[in-house]
Structure formats: C-alpha cells, structure tokens
Amino acid sequence: MEPYYILNHLGEEREDYFNAVTPPIFQSSNFCFKNVEALRNGLKNEFETPFYTRGFNPTVGILRKKIAALEKAEDALIFSSGSAAISAAVISSVKQGDHVICVKKPYSWTNHLLTHLLAKFGVECSMVDGREIINFENAIRKNTTLIYLESPNSMTFEMQDLEAVAILAKKNKITTICDNSYASPINQNPITLGIDIVVHSATKFISGHSDVVAGVICSTKEKIKKIFEQEFMTLGATLSPNDAWLLIKGLRTLPIRVKQVTENSFKVLHFLETHPKIEKIYFPFSEKNTQISLAKKQMKPCGGLISIELKVDNIAAVERFCNHLKYFIIACSWGGYESLQFPICALYNSENYTTELPWNFVRLYIGLEDADVLIEDLKQALEKM
Numbered sequence: 420m421e422p423y424y425i426l427n428h429l430g431e432e433r434e435d436y437f438n439a440v441t442p443p444i445f446q447s448s449n450f451c452f453k454n455v456e457a458l459r460n461g462l463k464n465e466f467e468t469p470f471y472t473r474g475f476n477p478t479v480g481i482l483r484k485k486i487a488a489l490e491k492a493e494d495a496l497i498f499s500s501g502s503a504a505i506s507a508a509v510i511s512s513v514k515q516g517d518h519v520i521c522v523k524k525p526y527s528w529t530n531h532l533l534t535h536l537l538a539k540f541g542v543e544c545s546m547v548d549g550r551e552i553i554n555f556e557n558a559i560r561k562n563t564t565l566i567y568l569e570s571p572n573s574m575t576f577e578m579q580d581l582e583a584v585a586i587l588a589k590k591n592k593i594t595t596i597c598d599n600s601y602a603s604p605i606n607q608n609p610i611t612l613g614i615d616i617v618v619h620s621a622t623k624f625i626s627g628h629s630d631v632v633a634g635v636i637c638s639t640k641e642k643i644k645k646i647f648e649q650e651f652m653t654l655g656a657t658l659s660p661n662d663a664w665l666l667i668k669g670l671r672t673l674p675i676r677v678k679q680v681t682e683n684s685f686k687v688l689h690f691l692e693t694h695p696k697i698e699k700i701y702f703p704f705s706e707k708n709t710q711i712s713l714a715k716k717q718m719k720p721c722g723g724l725i726s727i728e729l730k731v732d733n734i735a736a737v738e739r740f741c742n743h744l745k746y747f748i749i750a751c752s753w754g755g756y757e758s759l760q761f762p763i764c765a766l767y768n769s770e771n772y773t774t775e776l777p778w779n780f781v782r783l784y785i786g787l788e789d790a791d792v793l794i795e796d797l798k799q800a801l802e803k804m
C-alpha cells in the first residue's frame with residue numbers, strides 16, 4: 420500500500436463522523452448497545468469493535484490500521500509504552516522452562532525484562548553478539564523458543580542479518596521479535612525479511628513530537644489476536660484515545676521528518692568524521708562501520724542517533740562540551756523534532772545505573788533543525804572543550 424494513502428486516508432471513515440477531515444477523539448471508556456442481543460454480539464468481537472476501551476477504541480483503531488500497514492503486517496496492537504509492547508510480545512512467546520536468545524546491549528528495560536523479571540518465572544536468557552549468525556546457531560538449545568533482536572540498537576547500533584536470523588529461527592521453530600525503533604517503519608520492515616513480530620517504541624519517531632509515550636506490536640492476525648486475548652487484555656497497558664490522536668497527527672509527517680533527520684545526520688556525520696577532537700563515531704551508515712553493507716542491504720539510508728567518543732583525558736572536558744551545546748538539549752529519549760544529547764558520563768558514580776560504555780561517550784540525536792545550525796553548535800562546543 421502506498422505510504423501517503425496509509426498516512427492520510429487508511430482507517431479514516433470520515434462519513435461516520437460528520438465528514439471531519441481529522442478524526443475525532445473518542446474519549447469514552449465504554450460503548451452502549453440498544454438491546455441484549457446487540458450486547459451479546461458486541462461481546463463476540465472485543466478485538467475489533469467498540470465495547471470497552473481497554474480492548475478497542477475507534478481512535479486507537481485508526482492508528483492500529485495505519486501502523487500495521489506501514490510495517491507491512493496483517494495487524495497491530497497499540498500500548499501505553501514501548502516497554503509494555505515489548506513485555507507483552509516477549510511474554511506471549513515464552514513459558515516456564517523456556518530459553519531466550521537476545522542480542523547484547525538491548526534497550527535497558529528490555530534487558531531488565533529478560534534477565535531479571537522473566538528469570539523469576541523460570542525463563543533463561545543468553546545474550547549473544549548478534550553481528551555473526553554463528554553466535555545464534557551456537558546458542559540454540561532444545562528449549563529455545565524466542566530470539567529477540569534490536570537492529571540497530573539504540574546506543575552503538577550493532578545490527579543483525581534479519582533475513583538470516585529469520586531463516587535459522589524458522590528451521591528451529593523459534594519465534595523472532597525485532598525492535599525496529601531506530602529505522603522506523605519507513606526505512607526498514609523486518610516482517611518482509613521473515614521476522615515474526617516487530618515492536619516499536621512509538622514514543623520516538625512514530626510520535627515525533629516528544630509529547631506521548633507509546634508502543635506497538637505488529638504481526639500476523641493470528642499472533643496479534645492471541646496477544647490481544649492474553650497479554651494485552653490482562654496486563655492492560657492501554658493507550659488513551661487522546662494519545663492515539665496525537666500519534667495519528669505525528670504519523671502524517673513521519674516520512675518528511677525521517678527524511679530531514681537522515682539528511683541532517685549524514686551532514687553532521689561528515690563534519691564529525693573530519694574533526695580532530697572526535698576519537699570514534701558510531702553510525703550504521705558510516706563508511707568506517709564494518710557492518711555498512713548489511714545496513715545498506717536491509718535498511719534504506721536512515722539516521723537520527725549518532726554516538727561519539729571525544730578525544731579528551733578527563734570527564735570535566737566532556738562536561739564542558741555538553742554544557743556548551745545550545746541546540747542539543749540534555750535529555751533521554753529521541754525521535755522528536757529537537758536535537759538531544761545523552762552523555763554517558765552522567766551514569767558514572769551513579770548508584771542506580773551501571774554501564775559498559777566509556778565516560779567520553781555521548782549519544783547525539785539529530786533533530787529537524789537546519790544541519791548547518793547543528794554543525795556550528797557542535798563546532799563551538801568542541802572548541803570550548
């Protein structure tokens with residue numbers, strides 16, 4: 420389906436709501452029936468018709484159709500956070516005594532889910548370097564039921580050959596999940612490469628405006644229905660109709676936002692690559708990245724997140740660089756209109772966090788500002804470092 424048809428028209432039954440161009444926010448927890456027979460019928464399909472908003476809400480339903488189509492999936496479910504979507508997808512794929520293979524350095528709370536929370540219920544997890552298919556092969560056990568991927572991941576951007584992992588998993592009757600937040604549905608569609616379930620933190624590119632926390636799962640109708648009946652309805656991480664409306668609004672501009680972010684990222688990359696104070700750059704499409712051919716094979720050129728290591732010998736210098744940036748806001752998250760920076764040195768000497776990343780590591784998110792403005796900002800902050 421053509422992407423602009425999906426974004427501007429799919430799921431929008433305008434004649435059902437006074438021909439309003441923009442869909443209404445159905446801010447209602449429940450939906451009524453004119454008699455007992457109608458109620459009985461309504462109860463038959465909470466998955467696809469309005470009955471109670473934890474299950475189905477028409478505004479959320481519009482978003483669900485668009486997300487599924489963008490990911491080239493049969494259906495989707497929308498959650499109140501990316502972590503809720505990931506938890507539901509993972510829990511739906513394991514039972515007590517099962518074994519999971521996960522790529523090293525997944526998103527922090529995905530790591531917590533797999534190594535702490537699921538361990539309480541007797542599910543074991545092995546973390547492998549996902550850059551080599553042989554590492555997955557070697558980690559497979561008789562009780563392996565799930566391979567969890569994140570390609571690229573959101574700090575250092577290691578990738579997995581999604582097609583090769585999907586073939587290996589199918590051969591061994593193992594479910595595959597891929598976190599596709601980095602590329603967005605515009606630049607990579609893991610389902611077309613054979614992956615079973617795609618998850619997103621919709622908080623990032625899909626929202627695009629730093630105003631909603633949300634998550635999605637995309638898969639076959641059969642798998643989505645099963646997750647709906649079990650994890651979705653039970654754990655109840657429902658997105659509010661108002662937030663669904665904001666996400667629909669964000670989606671209208673998703674292609675032009677990721678296009679601008681990508682163009683900016685390549686310009687900023689070029690500047691950073693030639694700067695003497697940059698020790699190391701992490702970016703999937705950097706010519707120096709050993710995985711660039713894989714990036715080109717399975718993704719369209721994309722960007723947003725670029726990480727750097729600064730060539731300095733003390734944390735104070737890193738902090739001087741960060742504190743002098745005017746356009747890059749110091750904050751977590753990414754995928755919005757505004758450029759951001761996340762300096763890893765903030766995790767040093769912290770009681771709550773540990774990290775394997777070095778203290779001179781800074782993750783940048785390249786927003787929608789003019790690339791020249793961002794480059795000037797980086798240039799002056801590097802001088803003051």
Ligand SMILES: *Cc1c(COP(=O)(O)O)cnc(C)c1O
Nearest residue numbers: 500501502526573600620622633
């Ligand atoms: C932010 C993020 C998540 C978690 O999503 P939330 O919406 O914050 O719950 C998961 N995966 C990746 C790659 C992320 O960046």
